[in-house]
Amino acid sequence: MTTADGVATTLTGTLSNAGRLVLGASSGLTLDPASTLTNTGIVSGGPLTGEGSMINDGAMCIDGFADERLHPTDQTIGLTVTGTAFYLPYSSGIENAVYAPTLDAGCRSLPDLTGVDEGELLVNVGWTLTADGSGPYVTGTTPLIEVAPTKTGTLYPTLIPAAISIAPNPATVTAGVPQTFTVTGPWPLSGAAAIDLTDRAAFTDAGQQEGALPNEFTFTAAGETELGATVIYAFGDGDELPVSATAPITVLGGAVDALRLSTSALAVRQGGSVTLQVGATDAFGNPIVVDPGDVTVTSSVPTDVIDGLTVTFPTASPHVLTVTVGAVSAPVTIEVEAAPVLPVAPVAPGAPAAPAADAAAPVIEPPLPATGSAGDLGGALLWAVVLLVAGAAVGLLRTRAE
Numbered sequence: 001m002t003t004a005d006g007v008a009t010t011l012t013g014t015l016s017n018a019g020r021l022v023l024g025a026s027s028g029l030t031l032d033p034a035s036t037l038t039n040t041g042i043v044s045g046g047p048l049t050g051e052g053s054m055i056n057d058g059a060m061c062i063d064g065f066a067d068e069r070l071h072p073t074d075q076t077i078g079l080t081v082t083g084t085a086f087y088l089p090y091s092s093g094i095e096n097a098v099y100a101p102t103l104d105a106g107c108r109s110l111p112d113l114t115g116v117d118e119g120e121l122l123v124n125v126g127w128t129l130t131a132d133g134s135g136p137y138v139t140g141t142t143p144l145i146e147v148a149p150t151k152t153g154t155l156y157p158t159l160i161p162a163a164i165s166i167a168p169n170p171a172t173v174t175a176g177v178p179q180t181f182t183v184t185g186p187w188p189l190s191g192a193a194a195i196d197l198t199d200r201a202a203f204t205d206a207g208q209q210e211g212a213l214p215n216e217f218t219f220t221a222a223g224e225t226e227l228g229a230t231v232i233y234a235f236g237d238g239d240e241l242p243v244s245a246t247a248p249i250t251v252l253g254g255a256v257d258a259l260r261l262s263t264s265a266l267a268v269r270q271g272g273s274v275t276l277q278v279g280a281t282d283a284f285g286n287p288i289v290v291d292p293g294d295v296t297v298t299s300s301v302p303t304d305v306i307d308g309l310t311v312t313f314p315t316a317s318p319h320v321l322t323v324t325v326g327a328v329s330a331p332v333t334i335e336v337e338a339a340p341v342l343p344v345a346p347v348a349p350g351a352p353a354a355p356a357a358d359a360a361a362p363v364i365e366p367p368l369p370a371t372g373s374a375g376d377l378g379g380a381l382l383w384a385v386v387l388l389v390a391g392a393a394v395g396l397l398r399t400r401a402e
Contacts, residue, residue, distance in 0.1 A: 011035045011052065017043060023062065031079060044107075049079065056083040059100035061107035086144050091131075091156045104140040113157050114188045114235040121162040121233060121241050123186040125193060129153040137191035160186040160193060162243045164201070164231050169247035171227070173219055175254040175284050180216045183229045185243070197231050204228040219251040222286035254282035256290075259330040261323055267335040273312040274334055278323055296324040 009023075010030045016038045023029050023045030031037055031052025043060040054060075086098040090111075100106030113124040126137035129147055131154075138147055138155065147153075164185035173179045183201040184194045198215050204227070219225065230244040260279040268274060278295050280288040297306050300320040305312040313319055316338040322331050 010050070011037060014038070017041050017058075020044070023048065028062075051079060054079060054081040054083075056081055056085060056099055058084070059105040061100065061105070086148055086151045086153075088129075088144070088148060088153050088155055091154055096155065098144060101143055101145065102141050103138070103144070109140065110138070110155070110189055112188045112235070113159065114233065116235075116239075116241070117159075121235075121243070122159040123162050123233065124157050124188055125160050125186045126158050126189055126191045127155045128158060129155060131156050133158040139189070139191045158193075162186060162233055162241070164197060164229065164243050164245045165194075166227060166229050166245050166247040170249065171247055172250045172252065174252050175220050175222055175282055175286055176218060177254070178216050178218045181227060181229075181247070182215065183231065183245070185231060188233075188235070201229040201231050204230075219249065220284045222251050222253045222282075222284075225249050225251060253286040253288040254284065256280045256288055256325050256328050257283040259323060259325060259328055261330055261332050263332060263334065266333075267337065268313060269337050270316040270339045271312070271314060272336070273310055276309040276311070276321070276323060276332070278309065278325065280325060280328070290325055294325055298322045298324070 009027060010032060012032050012035050014036045017040070019041045021029075021039065021041065021043045023043070025046045028046035029037075029048050029050075031048070031050035031054070033051045035050070035052035036055065037052065038055040039058045039060065041058045043056075043058070043062060045062065048054070048060075048062050081099065084099060084101060088096050088098060090096055096108065098106040098108050100108075103110065110127050111124075113122075115122065126139065128135040128137055133156065136142075136147055137158070138144075145151075162185070164183055167182050167184065171179065171181070181198075181203070183197045185197050186193060187195050187197060187200075201215070203215065203217075217227065226246050226248050228244060228246045230242050233241050233243060235241070258281050260281065262277045262279075264275045265272075266274075276295075276297065278290050278292070280290050282288055292309060295309065297309065297311065298321070299306065299311060300322075301313070301315060301317065303314050304319060305314070311319075311321060311334070313334065313336040316336045319334045319336055320331055321334060322329055
C-alpha cells in the first residue's frame with residue numbers, strides 16, 4: 001500500500017500491514033485517536049503522525065519519526081508505539097529509537113567518532129551498551145533484543161589508539177621459500193578491537209623479491225632485513241592519516257645447492273692421510289654451515305680407511321674421494337705416491353769381492369830351542385827358512401789385495 005504524496009491521509013479505525021506500507025514523502029500518514037495500525041511487515045517513507053496507536057511487530061524505517069517518542073518520561077508526541085521498539089540514546093545525549101529488530105532494518109546508522117585527540121588518532125571501533133566497553137559490540141546487524149532485552153540502554157563508543165601489527169613478528173624465513181604476512185589493527189565500526197587489515201595495507205619489503213600474492217614475499221639474501229606495512233585511516237571530512245609498522249626478519253640459507261671442498265693436502269705418500277673440510281652454498285650463493293654428521297665420504301679405492309672426514313691411503317695411485325651432503329655430491333682427487341726404497345750400491349761383474357778387513361799377518365811363534373841337544377843348530381836353520389817363506393806369502397797376499 002502506498003499513500004499519495006502531497007495528499008493528507010488519515011487513518012480512522014484499524015489497519016493491518018503484513019507487506020510493505022510506503023508513506024508519501026511529504027504527507028505521510030496520520031492516525032486519529034481511535035485508530036490502530038498493526039505492522040508485521042515494513043513501513044517506510046514519510047512521517048507517521050497523530051495520536052493513535054501503533055503495534056509494531058515488523059520494521060519501521062520512517063523519515064521524520066521523532067526518536068524521543070519512546071523516552072520513558074518525555075513522550076512529546078501523542079502517537080503510542082508498542083512491540084518492536086528500542087530506546088537506545090547515545091552517551092552524548094543524542095536521542096535514538098529503533099523500530100526494527102536491528103539498526104540497519106530501522107534505518108539507523110551508528111556514527112563514526114574516529115579522530116585525532118591531542119595528537120593521537122583514536123579509532124571508534126564500535127559501540128557497546130556498557131560504559132567500560134566490556135559488553136558485546138552493537139553493529140548494524142546485531143539482534144537488538146539479544147543485547148538489550150529490556151529494550152532500553154545507552155550506547156557508548158569504544159575508542160582505541162590507531163596501531164597496526166605485522167605477523168609473524170619477528171619472522172625467520174628460508175631463502176627462496178615464500179612467506180605470507182598479515183596485518184591487523186583497529187578499524188572504524190568493525191565491532192572488534194582488531195581485525196585483519198592485510199587487504200588495506202601497503203607493504204615495503206626492503207628491496208626483496210615480492211611473491212605471487214600482495215602479502216607474500218620471497219627473500220633471497222641471507223641475513224637481517226625488515227618488512228614494513230602502512231594503513232591509511234580516513235576520518236572527519238576527508239582527513240587521512242597513515243599508520244605504519246615494521247617487522248624484523250632473519251633470512252636463513254636455503255637448501256644445499258653446491259659443495260665447496262678443501263683438503264689438508266692434494267698429494268700424500270703411501271700410508272698417509274688427508275682431512276676434508278666441507279662447506280656449501282644455496283641456490284642464491286648464500287653460505288651454509290654443514291654439520292659433519294651430515295657428510296658422507298666414499299673412495300674409488302676400496303682399501304682406503306675413512307674415519308669421518310679423515311681418509312688414510314694404504315695403496316699408491318690416484319684416489320677419487322666423493323663427498324655427499326643430502327642429494328648433492330662433489331669429487332676431489334688425491335695423488336698417493338709410493339713409499340721410498342733405501343738405495344743399494346752396485347757391484348761390477350767379475351770383480352773379486354773385497355775382504356771384510358785387512359788380512360793380519362799370522363803370528364807364528366817358534367818353539368823354544370832344545371837345550372843340551374846335538375841338533376840345535378839344524379833346528380835353528382830350519383825355522384829360519386820357515387819364517388822367510390811365511391814373510392814372502394804375506395807380502396804376496398797384500399799385493400793382490402791392492
